[in-house]
Amino acid sequence: MSAAETTPQRIAGRGAAPQRSLWHVILVRPETMTLVLLVLAVILASQLSPFFLDISYILRSFTLSAEFAIVALVLTMVIIAGEIDLSPAANMALSTCLFAWAQASGVPMPIAIAIGLVAGLAMGALNAFMVIGLQLPSIIVTIGTLTLYRGLAQIIAGDKSIRMPEWFIGIDKVLVFGVPATVAIFVVVSLVLGLILAGTIFGRQIYQIGTNEVAARYAGIRTRRIKLILFLLMGLAAAIAGMLTASRLGSVRYDLGLGGELQMVLMAMLGGTYIFGGRGTILGTFLAAWLLVVVSTGMTVANLLPAIQLTVLGVLLIVAIIATNLIYSRAQR
Amino acid sequence: MNALGRILARRETGIAVMIVLFALAVSLYKPQFLTLNSLRVILLLTPLVMIAAMGQMLVLVARHVDLSIGSMLGLSAMLTGMMFRDLPEIPWGLGFAVSIGIGTLLGLVNGALVTFFRLPSIIVTLGTLNLYRGLTFIVSNARQVDRQFIPADLKGMSQTSPLLGIPWIIFMAFAVALLTYWFAMHTRVGRQIFALGSNPIAAPLRGVKVTQVTLLVFAISGALSGLAGIMYASRWGFVNPSNTGFGFEFQVIAAVVIGGVSINGGVGSVLGVMLGVLLMGCVAAALPLLGIPGTAQSAIYGAVILVALLIDRSVRRQGIARFKAARA
Numbered sequence: 319m320s321a322a323e324t325t326p327q328r329i330a331g332r333g334a335a336p337q338r339s340l341w342h343v344i345l346v347r348p349e350t351m352t353l354v355l356l357v358l359a360v361i362l363a364s365q366l367s368p369f370f371l372d373i374s375y376i377l378r379s380f381t382l383s384a385e386f387a388i389v390a391l392v393l394t395m396v397i398i399a400g401e402i403d404l405s406p407a408a409n410m411a412l413s414t415c416l417f418a419w420a421q422a423s424g425v426p427m428p429i430a431i432a433i434g435l436v437a438g439l440a441m442g443a444l445n446a447f448m449v450i451g452l453q454l455p456s457i458i459v460t461i462g463t464l465t466l467y468r469g470l471a472q473i474i475a476g477d478k479s480i481r482m483p484e485w486f487i488g489i490d491k492v493l494v495f496g497v498p499a500t501v502a503i504f505v506v507v508s509l510v511l512g513l514i515l516a517g518t519i520f521g522r523q524i525y526q527i528g529t530n531e532v533a534a535r536y537a538g539i540r541t542r543r544i545k546l547i548l549f550l551l552m553g554l555a556a557a558i559a560g561m562l563t564a565s566r567l568g569s570v571r572y573d574l575g576l577g578g579e580l581q582m583v584l585m586a587m588l589g590g591t592y593i594f595g596g597r598g599t600i601l602g603t604f605l606a607a608w609l610l611v612v613v614s615t616g617m618t619v620a621n622l623l624p625a626i627q628l629t630v631l632g633v634l635l636i637v638a639i640i641a642t643n644l645i646y647s648r649a650q651r
Numbered sequence: 652m653n654a655l656g657r658i659l660a661r662r663e664t665g666i667a668v669m670i671v672l673f674a675l676a677v678s679l680y681k682p683q684f685l686t687l688n689s690l691r692v693i694l695l696l697t698p699l700v701m702i703a704a705m706g707q708m709l710v711l712v713a714r715h716v717d718l719s720i721g722s723m724l725g726l727s728a729m730l731t732g733m734m735f736r737d738l739p740e741i742p743w744g745l746g747f748a749v750s751i752g753i754g755t756l757l758g759l760v761n762g763a764l765v766t767f768f769r770l771p772s773i774i775v776t777l778g779t780l781n782l783y784r785g786l787t788f789i790v791s792n793a794r795q796v797d798r799q800f801i802p803a804d805l806k807g808m809s810q811t812s813p814l815l816g817i818p819w820i821i822f823m824a825f826a827v828a829l830l831t832y833w834f835a836m837h838t839r840v841g842r843q844i845f846a847l848g849s850n851p852i853a854a855p856l857r858g859v860k861v862t863q864v865t866l867l868v869f870a871i872s873g874a875l876s877g878l879a880g881i882m883y884a885s886r887w888g889f890v891n892p893s894n895t896g897f898g899f900e901f902q903v904i905a906a907v908v909i910g911g912v913s914i915n916g917g918v919g920s921v922l923g924v925m926l927g928v929l930l931m932g933c934v935a936a937a938l939p940l941l942g943i944p945g946t947a948q949s950a951i952y953g954a955v956i957l958v959a960l961l962i963d964r965s966v967r968r969q970g971i972a973r974f975k976a977a978r979a
Contacts, residue, residue, distance in 0.1 A: 402773070454960050457716065457773045458904075458914045462960065465901040466953025472946040572946075580781050583774065593771055625788025625892075632782025636775060640768050 348590020348642050349602040355588075356609040363616040370612070370619075377501055379615040380608070381490035381566065384500040385410070385559035386578050387607035390585035391504075391511050392555040394603045396548050397586055398515070400528040400595030401449060401456040403552050405441070407578030408467035410560035413438040413553075415471040417561060418480040418570035427486075435557045441467055442553020446546045464579065471572040479569040489565040500562050504607070507555075512600035520544070528595030584631060585610055587638040592646055662911040662966065666926040670933060677937045684940055694817065695809075697932040698824035699724075699879045699886065701925065703903045704910070705831040706758075706872030708924045711907060712835075713868045714848045714916030715772035719761060720876045721899030722783035725892070727753040728880030729787045732796035732890035735805075743802035750881035751874050757783060758873015762866040772869075780900070787892045796890040809886045820882050827875065832921040844868060849917030898949065905952040906931045908959035913967070931955070 363370040370376065380387075389406045396403050417434030421427055441463065448459040494502040515521040526534040527541050535541050564570045587593065588609060589602030613634070617627045678685040703720050710717045731750040734741060757779070764775045808819040835841040847854040847864050855861050876896075884890050910927025912919030934951060938944075 404777075448957065448960065452961070452964055454964060455914060457771075458908070458956070458960060461716075461718075461901070461904065462953050462956030464953070465905070465956060466950055469947065469950025469953050473944075473950055476944075476946060577781070580777060583777060587774070593774055623788065623793065625785045625793060627785070628781050629785030629789065632778045632780070632785060635778035636764060636770075636782075639770050639774055640764075643768065643770065 348645050349599060352589055352602055352605040352609060356605055359609055359612040363612055366616055367619045377498055380501050380611045381498045383611055384504045385563045386581045387504050387585060388507055389555050389559045390582040390603055391507055391600055392552050393582050394586045394591050394598055394600060395515060395524055396552055397591050398528045398595060398598045399524045399545055399548055400531060404460040404579045405464040405467055406552060406556040407575040408464045409438055409441045409553060409556035410575040411471040411572055412467040413557040414560035414564050414570050414574055415475045415572060419474055422480050434561055438553040438557025439550055442550045446549035450542050450545050475572040479571040481569050482564055486565055487568040489562060508600055508604045515600050525596055580631060584635045587635060590642050593639055597646060663923045663926055666930060670930050673933055681940045689936055693932040693936045694821050696935050697928050698820045699882055700902055700906055701824040701928045702827050702875050702879045704907050704924050704928050705827055706875035707903050707907045708912050708919050709844055709868045710872045711912045712848045712916060712919045713844050714851060717872045718776040718900050719780040719783055720903060721896035722780045723754050723757045723873050723876035724880040724896035724899055726783045726787045727877040728883050728890045728895050729791050731881050732884055735802060736796055736800035743805045746881050751877040754877020755870050755874040758870045762869030766862050766865040791892045793892055798888045801884050801888050805885045806888050820885060828921055828925055845917055901952045905955040909955050913963055
C-alpha cells in the first residue's frame with residue numbers, strides 16, 4: 319500500500335534532485351568506504367604488530383589470497399552484468415585436478431596446461447549455456463555446477479594429493495620488481511580489467527546490461543554475447559588461478575580452494591559491487607582484496623582460530639552488502 | 652481429461668516413474684537391490700534430508716533459497732550435544748526443544764536480514780553458512796562431542812522401532828512431512844507462501860504480509876534444520892564441528908528441486924519433495940552396490956540439480972504454451 323503512495327513523490331523528487339557537489343560525489347561512494355576501512359585496518363593491525371608497516375610482509379601475505387582475488391576481479395564484472403557465479407572455486411579445483419592428473423600421467427607440461435585451461439573454459443561455457451542459452455537463474459545453476467565440479471574433482475583425484483614437479487612449485491616466491499609474481503599478476507589483471515570496464519564500449523555495455531537488460535537489448539547491445547564472454551573469462555580466470563594455487567602449494571587435492579566462493583563474493587561486495595547489478599568498479603574490488611588480506615593476516619597475527627576468521631568473514635559479507643545497499647539508496651535520492 | 656490422465660500428467664508421477672526405473676535398472680545388475688533390507692537402508696538414509704527438505708521447499712516456494720541449513724544443523728546439534736555433555740542429568744527429551752529453538756533463532760536471523768534489509772537470500776545465507784559454521788567451532792572449541800555423552804535413549808530412536816522394525820526417526824520424518832502438507836495446503840499462511848512466491852508484487856496488494864511470511868519460512872527452515880540436528884546426534888551418535896551437516900545443503904537442494912519445486916517460486920508439493928528425497932536415497936543406497944566410490948556422491952548431487960533445472964524449464968515452457976493456446 320505504501321508503494322502506491324510514495325512512487326509519484328519519488329519520481330518527482332528524482333527530477334528535482336539538485337546537482338551534487340564534487341566532494342559529495344567522491345565521498346559518498348562504496349570505494350571510499352573500502353579505502354577508509356583499509357587505512358583503518360592497517361592502522362589497527364600495525365598496533366597489533368609492527369610487521370604491518372613492512373610492505374613486503376603484506377605482499378607476502380597477499381600471495382595467500384591472490385588467486386581468489388584474481389577471480390574476484392572477473393566476478394565483479396559478472397555481478398555488474400546482473401549475474402552471479404558461485405562455481406569458480408570448484409572450477410579451480412576441477413581444472414587443476416585435470417591438469418595435475420594429465421601431467422602426472424606423463425603428458426608434456428604445455429599440453430597439460432592447455433588441458434587445464436580448456437577445462438576451465440568448458441566449465442565456464444557450461445554455466446553460460448545453462449544461464450544464457452536456457453535462461454535459467456545463474457544463482458541456482460552455479461550452485462548446481464559448484465557441486466558438480468567439486469564432485470568430479472573428487473572422483474578424479476580421490477582423496478590422494480597429486481605432487482607437482484619441483485620446477486613448477488613456487489611461483490609465489492618469484493619476484494617481479496620486488497613483488498611476488500602472483501601479486502604482480504593480480505595488479506596487472508586489475509589494471510587491464512579496470513581499463514576495459516571503465517574505458518571501453520564493451521565495459522559500458524556491461525553496466526547497461528546490469529542496469530536494465532531488456533533496455534540494453536533494445537538499445538542494440540548483444541547481451542547474450544557479452545554475458546557469454548564474461549562466463550568464459552570467469553572459467554579461464556578460475557583455471558589460471560587454480561594453477562597458480564597448485565604452484566604455491568606444490569600439490570593438488572580435490573579440496574583446492576574449498577570455500578573460496580565466500581572470499582570471492584566477499585571481495586566483490588566489500589568493494590561496493592551492487593549485488594543486483596549495474597554498479598561497482600574494479601578499483602573497489604582491488605581495494606577490498608587488500609583490505610581482506612590485512613584483516614585476515616591481522617587475525618592470524620592476533621592468534622585467532624581459523625574458525626573465528628570464518629565467522630568474521632561471514633559477518634563482513636553481510637555488513638558489506640547492507641552498507642553498499644545503503645550507500646546506493648542514499649546516492650539515488 | 653479423465654482421472655487416469657490427470658494422475659499421469661502430474662509432476663509427482665514422473666518422479667515416481669524415475670524411482671521405479673532406477674530401481675529396476677540397478678536390480679538388473681544387482682538383484683539384491685530389490686529386497687526389503689535395501690529398502691531399510693534407503694529409508695535410513697532419508698529422514699534427515701526429508702525433514703530439512705520440507706523447510707527448504709517452503710523457502711524455495713517463497714522465491715528464496717537457504718544455503719545455511721547445513722551450518723544451522725551443525726550449530727544446533729553442537730549446542731545440544733554440549734548441553735548433554737555438560738549437564739548429564741537433564742532429561743534427554745529437552746534436547747529437542749533446545750535444538751529446534753536454536754535452529755529457529757538462526758533461521759530468524761536469516762529471515763530478518765533478507766526481509767528488513769532487502770538483501771538477496773543467496774548472499775545472506777552464503778554469509779551465515781560460514782558464520783554459523785565458524786560459531787560451531789567457537790562454541791565447541793573445535794572439539795567433537797563423543798558418543799558416550801549422547802543419551803542412550805536418544806540414540807535408541809534411530810535403532811528401536813514402534814512397529815515393523817522401522818525406527819522412530821523415520822516416523823518422525825513422515826510426521827513432519829504430513830504436518831508440512833497440512834500447513835502448506837490447508838492453512839491461510841501456507842497458501843500465502845505460495846501466493847508470495849508466484850507473484851511477489853501482487854501478493855502484498857492482496858493482503859499478504861510479506862515481512863511476516865518471509866520471516867516465517869526462514870524460521871521454519873531453521874527450526875527443521877534444528878530438528879535434523881538433534882536427529883543427527885541420534886542417528887550417528889556424535890557431533891563433530893567440521894563434519895556435522897557439512898555439504899548438507901546441496902543434498903537437500905538436489906532432493907527438493909528434483910522433487911518438482913520450482914526455483915522461480917510458487918510451485919512445489921510435499922509429495923513431490925518426499926519422492927525426490929526417496930530418489931536421492933535410492934541413488935545413495937545404490938552407489939556402494941554398484942561399486943561406485945562414495946566420492947562420486949557430490950558430483951551426482953550437482954548433476955541432479957542441473958537435470959532438475961532442465962526438467963523445470965521444459966515443464967514451465969509447456970505450461971506457457973498451453974496457456975497461450977487456451978487464450979488463442
